[in-house]
Amino acid sequence: MLKLNTRHSTLIANVLAAIVLTLIVNFSYIISMIVDERERDRGRDRETFRQEQEERERYRPRFLGTLHISKDGYGYLVAEDGLILPSEEVQQEMLERERERRREDGEQMEPQAENEDRWQSWRTDSVFVNQQTIFIFNLQDGDQILGLLNRPRGQANPSLDRPLERNGEEIAPVIYDRPNRNEEFVVQLLFYFCLSLIALTIMTFRFDAKNFTVRRYTLRCIIALLVISSFYFFTPVVDWGRHSAEITMIMRLDHDHWLDWMTVYKYLVVIIVTLLYGRIYGMLLHQQKIQVENEHLRTENLQTRYNMLLGQISPHFFFNSLNSLSMLVREQNEDKALAYIDQLSYTFRYIIQNGQNTLSTLEEEIEFARAYGELFKVRYADKLFFDIEINPELNAWTLPALTLQPLIGNAVKHNTITRKLPLHVSIRTEGTMLVVSNRKAPKIETEPSTGIGLGNLRNRWMLITGQTFEIVDTEKEFTILLPLQKPANS
Missing domain, CATH: 2.40.50.140 (Nucleic acid-binding proteins)
Structure with a gap:
């Protein structure tokens, strides 16, 4: 769609429209020049024509x-x-x-017809x-x-x-010293181009969707009509004098010759096209305004929904972290508590810094996963392991921020973790997919599900990337395949 939100684009559109309008109103001049050129190329035999004329005379x-x-x-x-x-x-x-x-x-010719006076x-x-x-x-x-x-x-x-x-x-007819046809054509083109550009500018100057009303459009139409009408008396025409002709303005002719029907026809074309152009311009502005407003509302809606979903992550993670810290304090394990606080500080800082970002790079997300995993290792020493294998060429690729947090949290939450049955969480790349998997060993007493984890993650992926991810849930293993996004500047 044509963008009309800058003065330069409007000026360019007006100039192009003025050129087209100028060619339309001067179409008769163009045709006459082509005909004259063909007549010259035809090379008519003037001597033969003169002889035929003398024969008839x-x-x-x-x-x-x-x-x-x-x-x-x-x-x-x-x-x-x-x-x-x-x-x-x-x-x-x-x-x-x-x-x-x-x-x-x-x-048969009658005898009396031969003798009658044919010249009577x-x-x-x-x-x-x-x-x-x-x-x-x-x-x-x-x-x-x-x-x-x-x-x-x-x-x-x-x-x-x-x-x-x-x-x-x-005797011979008087030879008129008429203007050169090319000169006359150029003068007509320049005049009607200026007239058209001025009229179109009146209809579009500082006209935006906010002030486009029927009343303002009507006012501009009246102004354009007055300006166009005032130009009529300055229109260049050929003044056929007594024995010469020259390019002049209509107002310099005799009053009897002020009404030139060809010029009136051209002005009617200019007026009609100008008024239609102004109306179409206003309709485009209105349509563009609606599109901008719809896009703005859509963006606000997405941001609101995203913030709401993100807000569900932080409280959930916050409460789990406090529970783990509380356990360490009760055990009076000062070193582990301090280490836990350091890792917790890092993870919270990452969440705060990326809370307003929709996308993170794979490298940033993996660093967060390592720190986040250390929080769980404090609780599950020698029982929980993270196997991370990432292709370095994909470090700059992106995915929705905080994607790995609920996946790691769910793996720990829903599976039995003991020394005899440790939990291995695999985070790896396969092609352009990020694959997260873990073996399934459901707890005897399952914790109640809040419905926030995977559902929240799927909603965020749809909002941000327009894509979803694939879940492969078998009896022995749970796997999620996440499509990475190619960086925009690559």
């Missing part, structure tokens, strides 16, 4: 007249007899083509000229214009298709 009538431009920008070419028809040779060629077409269609609908004393043609060719009122005509529609006058000459001179 041979069959079209022309008109020569004086241009009159009205206040609304439209114009008319006016002349008493300005229509110029194709030459007789071209008209005859057109007639032959018409005959050929009809023969292919299985039609073209005859007029005025020709319509639209604003775009006047603008592109920079035509002026009073110019003498010779141009190609478009076929008239219904009862309307013919319209000018393209001017060929002005005042007796060949």
Whole structure:
């Protein structure tokens, strides 16, 4: 899951989202650049195209007249007899083509169709000229214009298709000095990236799970909308001037051109994505907060349960130790009592030091087992023996702290220990397992079990390692196989 708990991670997420959003809103620019590149690679034969165009224009009538431009920008070419028809040779060629077409269609051309005036609908004393043609060719009122005509529609006058000459001179459209497309594309990318990053930052700045509410989210949405809207008039666009074009801002255009629908569409995309991004960001924060709280509660629960289980060890061991010490005092065995007190001091110190630790190394646990065993040897001199064989390579491996204490205590507690029947407790490693075993010689009068020993140990192992251990209980021997944990830094 995406971590949103640092400013750096949020900033990185905002930058990546702004890049994606910028590419989305400028997708049309990317497509146009690809199309232009393909057109250039295609290497279109301009000469062939020009020849085909001239061939088509041979069959079209022309008109020569004086241009009159009205206040609304439209114009008319006016002349008493300005229509110029194709030459007789071209008209005859057109007639032959018409005959050929009809023969292919299985039609007969009537004699009167050959003789009718096909140019009757073209005859007029005025020709319509639209604003775009006047603008592109920079035509002026009073110019003498010779141009190609478009076929008239219904009862309307013919319209000018393209001017060929002005005042007796060949005319060409004005060449616009438009910005480089790559330059225009870069400007658009930079602007929309900055806009997107600012909008996304507004939705996520210092926003955490504690203050994520519907009211605060709505307030941020309003602020983001106001900021995005204010950027509209600074949006870079191409301003098509009279005969040149340049990159400028919308607010520098004429008021009639302030509403640019393509720009409005891009802003709508930015707004929608920004609001959705803020909502998703808040949902992730809320989900992360729940996970952190659940993990915290789980940790507290584990620690509480562990402390409770550990608390059961210390009193149990404490009472057994006092009983043993009391016995030595009654026997007035001062040397053994002092030795017992020294070993008892060491074992208590180990328990206190490791009481808050969940894991201990095998080496530490074995040292504790030796000291703990000495406490019992004071009571069972020459009757109790500990056979310890540990692979030194496993000394750094770990296991739950105070694992061996209840195992040694149970072995002593539940078995008969005499000179004729001594007790040997074996502590050894087999592979990565720690094996603790002892022969079984149950006491005639068994001591009552508190249920604390093995049950407590099994619970601690499950809490700390997530694993349990294996018990092999036969008629003659009791064995426990404990899986050691590999150290984390190995």
